[in-house]
Amino acid sequence: MTRLIWLALSLVIAVPLAANDGISSRRQQELSNILVQDCGSCHGLTMRGGLGPALLPDALSGKSAEAISAVIMNGRPGSAMPPWRALLSPAEARWMADILLSGELQ
Ligand code: HEC
Known part of the structure; x- marks a missing residue:
């Protein structure tokens, strides 16, 4: 019985982390701002x-x-699209890709 409770608890904790790759909601807000302001300067604000x-x-x-x-x-390379590796972790770039594919960017 105790094991079941632990299993349930670990699922409750693990699922939200998996959903956003452990990127804090504050950092997600920063990444959204980068998408609109920096990426948007070339790709359009919308x-x-x-x-x-x-x-x-x-x-x-x-x-x-x-x-x-x-x-x-x-x-x-050879286009205006710059590399962002100095500013973003792989997980953050992946988060951006997921947001773009989902169309969830406001
Ligand atoms: C200075 C202008 C500029 C900025 C800033 C910029 N991009 Fe780009 N991006 C481009 C150009 C130009 C291309 C097309 C490159 C080519 O010719 O293949 C491109 C291509 C892309 C592609 C490939 C699209 C496809 O259909 O294959 C993605 C994805 C992308 N950019 C995402 C981003 C993201 C996310 C950001 C912000 C972190 C960003 N870009 C910032 C100019 C920019």
Whole structure:
């Protein structure tokens, strides 16, 4: 019985962490601001495209979160897309890719 309670408790604790890769809600807010202000300066404030292509779910369909986060970390050499690895951890780039694919960015 005690084991069951521990199992239930660990699920309650583990699920929210897994859902956001352990990125604090404060850092998630900062990452959202980077998406709108920095990424948005090239991709459009609403991600509909500008100097860079649109980053809306439709435009990214068929691309994996791994591929998108790799572009965010490494940039696209020979284009205006800069690398962000100095500012973002791999988990943070992946979080951004998931947000872009889900269209949840406000
Ligand atoms: C200085 C302008 C600029 C900034 C700032 C910028 N990008 Fe880009 N981005 C581009 C350009 C230009 C491309 C297209 C590169 C090419 O020709 O393949 C691109 C491509 C991409 C792609 C690939 C899209 C696809 O369809 O394959 C992703 C994803 C992306 N950017 C995400 C981001 C994110 C996230 C940020 C902010 C962390 C960001 N970009 C900031 C200019 C920019």
